[in-house]
Each structure stands twice: as C-alpha cells, then as structure tokens.
Amino acid sequence: MLNFFTCSIGFPHFRSAKLSFFGVPLLFQLISCQNFEKNNSHKNVPDQNINKGKILAATYCQSCHLLPDPSLLDAQTWETGVLPAMGPRFGIHSYGFQKYLSYKNDAGVPAGYYPDKQTISHQDWQNIIDYYTSLSPDTLTTKNREEKVSTALSTFKAVYPANKYTSPAICLTRFDSSLHPNKLWLFDLAAQTFFTYDGIASSPDTFKTTGSFVDIDFRNAVITGCNIDVINPNNGRFGKAEILANQAVSNSGIQQNVLISGLARPVQISSSDLNVDGKIDYLVCEFGHLTGALSWFEQTANATYSRHVLRAEPGAIKAYVEDVNHDGLPDVWALFTQGDEGIFLFTNKGNGVFSQQQVLRFPSVYGSTHFELIDFNGDGHKDIIYTCGDNADFSLILKPYHGVYIYLNDGLNNFKQEYFFHINGCYKSAARDFDKDGDIDIATIAFFADYATKPDEGFIYLENQGGFKFAPKTLPDCRSGRWLTMDTGDLDGDGKLDIVLGNFSIRPSVIQPTVDWTSGPQFLVLKNIAK
Numbered sequence: 001m002l003n004f005f006t007c008s009i010g011f012p013h014f015r016s017a018k019l020s021f022f023g024v025p026l027l028f029q030l031i032s033c034q035n036f037e038k039n040n041s042h043k044n045v046p047d048q049n050i051n052k053g054k055i056l057a058a059t060y061c062q063s064c065h066l067l068p069d070p071s072l073l074d075a076q077t078w079e080t081g082v083l084p085a086m087g088p089r090f091g092i093h094s095y096g097f098q099k100y101l102s103y104k105n106d107a108g109v110p111a112g113y114y115p116d117k118q119t120i121s122h123q124d125w126q127n128i129i130d131y132y133t134s135l136s137p138d139t140l141t142t143k144n145r146e147e148k149v150s151t152a153l154s155t156f157k158a159v160y161p162a163n164k165y166t167s168p169a170i171c172l173t174r175f176d177s178s179l180h181p182n183k184l185w186l187f188d189l190a191a192q193t194f195f196t197y198d199g200i201a202s203s204p205d206t207f208k209t210t211g212s213f214v215d216i217d218f219r220n221a222v223i224t225g226c227n228i229d230v231i232n233p234n235n236g237r238f239g240k241a242e243i244l245a246n247q248a249v250s251n252s253g254i255q256q257n258v259l260i261s262g263l264a265r266p267v268q269i270s271s272s273d274l275n276v277d278g279k280i281d282y283l284v285c286e287f288g289h290l291t292g293a294l295s296w297f298e299q300t301a302n303a304t305y306s307r308h309v310l311r312a313e314p315g316a317i318k319a320y321v322e323d324v325n326h327d328g329l330p331d332v333w334a335l336f337t338q339g340d341e342g343i344f345l346f347t348n349k350g351n352g353v354f355s356q357q358q359v360l361r362f363p364s365v366y367g368s369t370h371f372e373l374i375d376f377n378g379d380g381h382k383d384i385i386y387t388c389g390d391n392a393d394f395s396l397i398l399k400p401y402h403g404v405y406i407y408l409n410d411g412l413n414n415f416k417q418e419y420f421f422h423i424n425g426c427y428k429s430a431a432r433d434f435d436k437d438g439d440i441d442i443a444t445i446a447f448f449a450d451y452a453t454k455p456d457e458g459f460i461y462l463e464n465q466g467g468f469k470f471a472p473k474t475l476p477d478c479r480s481g482r483w484l485t486m487d488t489g490d491l492d493g494d495g496k497l498d499i500v501l502g503n504f505s506i507r508p509s510v511i512q513p514t515v516d517w518t519s520g521p522q523f524l525v526l527k528n529i530a531k
Contacts, residue, residue, distance in 0.1 A: 045130040053131025056124050060090065065340040065364040070135040072365050073395050078132040081394040082365065091118040092125055101394075103290060108235030110291055142400040142422065149456045149472045155435045155463070156499065156526035158477035163195070163204050167518040168481075170502030171231075175489025176218050182489035186523060187213045189231065190506060194244075194254060200492055200525050207254035211240065219271045219280065222246055224259065226269040226284075233289040239263030241282060241297075260297050260305050264288040264314075272321040272330055274298070275352045281305075283332060285316035292316060294334050294344075298352065310346050310354055314338040318370055324413070335386075337368040343384065345413060360384065360407060360415055365395055367402070370428040376440050381409040389426035391448035398424050404444050406468070419468045423457050424450040430488045432497055435530040439464040443499055443526075445483040451515050455479050459501060459526075481505060481520040496528035 061067055073082060080098070087095060088102035091114065104114045172187035184197040186204075189212055195204040215226035223245040229238035241260040245253075260282065268285040275281065279299040286293045292314030297305035315338025324331040329348035336342055342361040346354040362368055367390030376383040384407040391399070403423040407415035425448025434441045442462040449457035459478035462470035481503030491498045501524045505517035 045134045049127050049130045050134050052124075053127035053129070056120075056128050057131055060120060060128070061086070064089075066342075066361050068363040068365050070132045071137065072363055072399075072401070073132075073136060074139050074397065075133040075136045076138075077395045077397055078136055079129060081396070083129055083132065085394045087125065088114050090120045090125065091115040092120070092122075095122070095125065103235075106235060110235070113290055140397060140400060142398065142424075145422065145472075147470075147472050149454075149460060149474055151456070151474055151476050153461055153473040153475050155441075155461070155528065155530045156475065157529050158475050159200050159525040159527050160477075160480075160521050161197070161204075161523055161525070162201065163522055165191075165522065167506050168503045168520070168522040169506045170485055170504055170523060171212070171214050172216065173485035173487045173500055173502035173523065174216050175487050175491070175500075176223075177489055178218055178220075181491055181493030184489070184491055184500060185216055186502060188522070189504075195522070197491070200498075200527065209254060209256060211242075211256075215266075215268045216244070217269050217271050217282075222271075224269060224271065224282070225256075226266050227256075228265055228267060228287075230265075234265070235289050235291060237262040237264050239266040239286070241266070241269050241284065260284070264292050267317055268319060270319060270321055274321070274330055274332075274348070276329060276350075283319055283321060285319055285334070286314075287316060287338075288314035290314065292338070294319065294332075294336075294346075296332075308352060310334075311336070311344065311356065313340065315341070317368070320373055322373070333371075333373060335368060335371045337390065339364055341366055341368045343371055343386070357413070359413055360386070362388065365399075367391060367393065367399075369426065372429060372431050374431045374440060376406060376431065377408060379409075379411070381411045383408050384415055385429050385431045385442065387423075387426045387429050387444065389423065389446055389448055391425050398450055402426055402448075404429050404442060404462070419470075421460075421462060421470065421472070423460060424448060424454065425457070427484065428486050430486060430499065432488055434461075434497055434499075434528060435463070436496070437464075439466065442470070443486065443488070445486045445501060447482065447484050447504070455515075458483055475526070477524060478526075480517070481524060482507075482515070482517045483524075491525060492527065494528075496530060498528050499526040500524070501526070 084098055084100040087100040093100050169188050169190040170186050171189045174185045175182040186195040192209055194207040197204050211227040211229045212231050213225045214228050217224040225242050225244045227240045227242050240258050243257040243259055264286040265288050266284050267287045270283045271280050274296050281299050282297045284295050293312045294310045294316040296308050300306050315336045317335050317337045319334040321330045331348050332346040334344050342358050345357045345359050366388040368388045369390050370387045372385040373382040386405045389402040403421050403426050406419035408418045423446050425446040427445050427447045430443040431440050441464050444460050446457045456474045459474050461473045483501040484504035485502035488497045488499050503520050
C-alpha cells in the first residue's frame, strides 16, 4: 500500500502524491469506472486463462510481496484501482481503455524503478487481470458485529480543551511521561505550531515552527523532533531530526537545531545506544515514498551521525528498541506498511550488525497502520497488537479485514492470531489496563471509519471480559472529531491513564460523504474516572 503520511502515533500518512491526498486522481477514477462498466465481462473468462493468471501472479506479484488472494477486493477495484497501479512496475503504462498511474516523471524516482521496456507480455498481463477479476466478488461484504458498540463507557469522561480554533489538523499527540503530571504535546500541520499543555484545564503554550513535526522523542532534558518537512508523498530527502529543547521548554522555548538531515520522509525517531558505546544513537523510520528505509544513525566524533540501513524498503512506520534475547544488546522491532507489509525483528549481533527476521506478513492491500508489544496473556512473553485500516490508496472501499488483531507469542517469537475485531479504517491501538482490574483493555481510533453507518468506529474501547472476549464501548462525544492521533498518559496527575485524541479535520472522507469536523475540538481528553 502507498500509505497516507505516517506518524509514530499511529498516523499512517496519506500515501498519495496529490494535494488532496488521494492515490488516484478523481477524473481517472471516473473514467476507469466507466470503462469497467463497458467491459465488465470478467466473469466469462476461460478457465485456462484464469489458471495461467494464477501462475503468473505467483511469479510476478509474489516476487515483491505476499501474494494477495482475489477475494480480498472486489472485481472493479482490482481492475480500475490496484492493477493499474501495478502495471507500470512491469513497463505497462496504458492498457485497453486505461492510462495507468505511475510516478515515472516525478523528481527523485530511482533509476530502473520503472523499466524502459515491458517485462511482461500483454497476454500474460491480461491473464493476471482475468485471474483477479474473475475470482473476486462483485462487492465485499462485512458481517454485522455480534456485539453492538455501547455508548455507556463508564471508565472515562470526555473533557474538551478550553483552546478552540477552526479546522484543527493535529498530526502529533504525545505525552512527556518524564514529568508529573505528564505534559501533553500537540502539533498542528496547518498552523505549523506546537501546543503544549500542563493539565486538562490549562491554556497551552504555543511555538511556531518551520516544517512539519510528526513525532517527538524525550530523553532526559533533551527533546528531539521528527520533522517530515514535505508531507505529501515524494522521493526527496527533506526530513530532519531536530533538537527542540535541551532543558525545560518554558525556559528555552522551541529551538530547531538540526541534528540529522537528508531523511526520506521520516515519521518516527527513537533515541538509544544501539551499538553500546556509551553514546546516544537514533533509530529512524524513513517512510519515504517509492523508496525509504529503516535506518539507525550512529553518533560518531563531534556529535556527527553516520547512517546505517537496517532495511532499505519504504513504509517503515513504527519501531521499538528493546533487548529481546536478553544478551545486553538492544534489538529492534519494526512495522513496514508498503508493498511487503509485515513486522520484522532485527536482532543485534554486536558491532552495529543486525540480523533480520520477518515474524508476521500481511497482504499488500491490508493497509497496516500500527502495532504494539505487550504481554497480553501474562505468560512472560510479549505479544503483538496490530491494526490495519489505511484506506487512502488504490482500493477505496470498506474492507472486512480492517481492524485490531491480537497475535500471541509462543515464547520463540512465533506469533499466532488469537483475536480480531473488525473496525473500518482502524489506525491505532493502545493496549493498557485502563480500569485497573488486572487485565488488558484496548483503545482504538479509526481515521477511515464507516462514518455513514457506523460513526462510533472513530473511537472504540474494547473492555476486556476475560477469555479473549471484549465489550466494545464508546462515548457520544467521540463523534466530535476525526481522530488521526492518540496517546495515553496521566494528564491530571491522579495516577490513572487518560486518553487524548487528536483531531485532523481538514481532509475529506474518502469513501463516505464528507462529515464536517472543522468546528470540532483541537483534541478530546478521555479522563479516566475508574475507581
């Protein structure tokens, strides 16, 4: 998937190249749909063509990512959305009545990314089209949930901020847990401004910046910001890691001292001594566009940084640093959300060398957005909470496999799915024992929710009932914004975890009529009132 522009808070970044953040120009979509209707004979294809297409898809498509099954999308979406985006990868830039979408003429496209000559014949390409359009459903259907989403969420009370302005575009929501109560940091993309709050009822301090910040790292007194700079998908290296403060922000204000430059659309930055030499290094998810990487930057002499690439693929969106095998060396977990979507474990071998293992792999149409590591079942091994729901690509339809998943660890880092809850357009989860009853609950947000028929999907709280059964709940106030970001922390100092939702209101809904969130709050606090 060519994902929205991502931030570490579960901000899977609009993945398109247009200012409207759509992967396919609207006119192209309309023409494609008309052509599909004119040529909708995909169900009368000879079996031999379909069988050839299946073999060819396994050969050509599976060379880059997990082979998607035709059933994952409807026939029209395959023919007019996804396959036209794949054709240029084989040197096919137009086919039949369609002109295929490519970024061949964009600045910074790597040499050879699009072949000069076709690498597949038109007949073979037609067989692949036949395979996907003939065996796919006419429409994707989603089963009705057995559990209705209750609006009687008693664990939290909604509190609106005093600060209000129109068209908030919050792309960063983060608590600084080193302070008590936790300080809340927000960044507004449209206003190019940081807002910091010392409590629920406080007025914010505001700091204007240049660039666009989508993540922030707190280490001791040093605050480092991840500046993606040009937020629309591009192949440039305009991103930066910048020191925002070396002491309390109230004393020094916001600085913008560049620490590392030349980053490919970075969306997360984490400080850690990765090579155990006593100096702080930085791990960066360079989401990129056609190219990108998961990179770590080794601090060398005179506080300069040397770049090392762990995986040279786009779509790195979320990473964690921890000593997985308890050998004294920090290892890295990372989620990649472009093409070959999956979760990878990079094991530190010492001296800056890492091995790579893909522990989970997802179809390329899933639109992965976020993951967490937490011991969910109390067996001493960290499990994975995973969400998918990015829906700003070439398949702009509601998908029954979007939602939140729980994968249990067998103790050897082999993961098996134990639970799934369907949420259209799910963007992030936060797995915590919010109500302090001894088990893990899950808070979720969905940026591409089914606002037309299921508006409560924007925020759903899954209250743990035991035995991997959860009661879905929400509050009516959660309909007041379109939540792109979420974080948890103790904002009022009462020792309980609150939830803050950031409203990114200025973009239209992709698959339902637009709902106006521009007069909604900058953020919404779900104050924890559990006893």
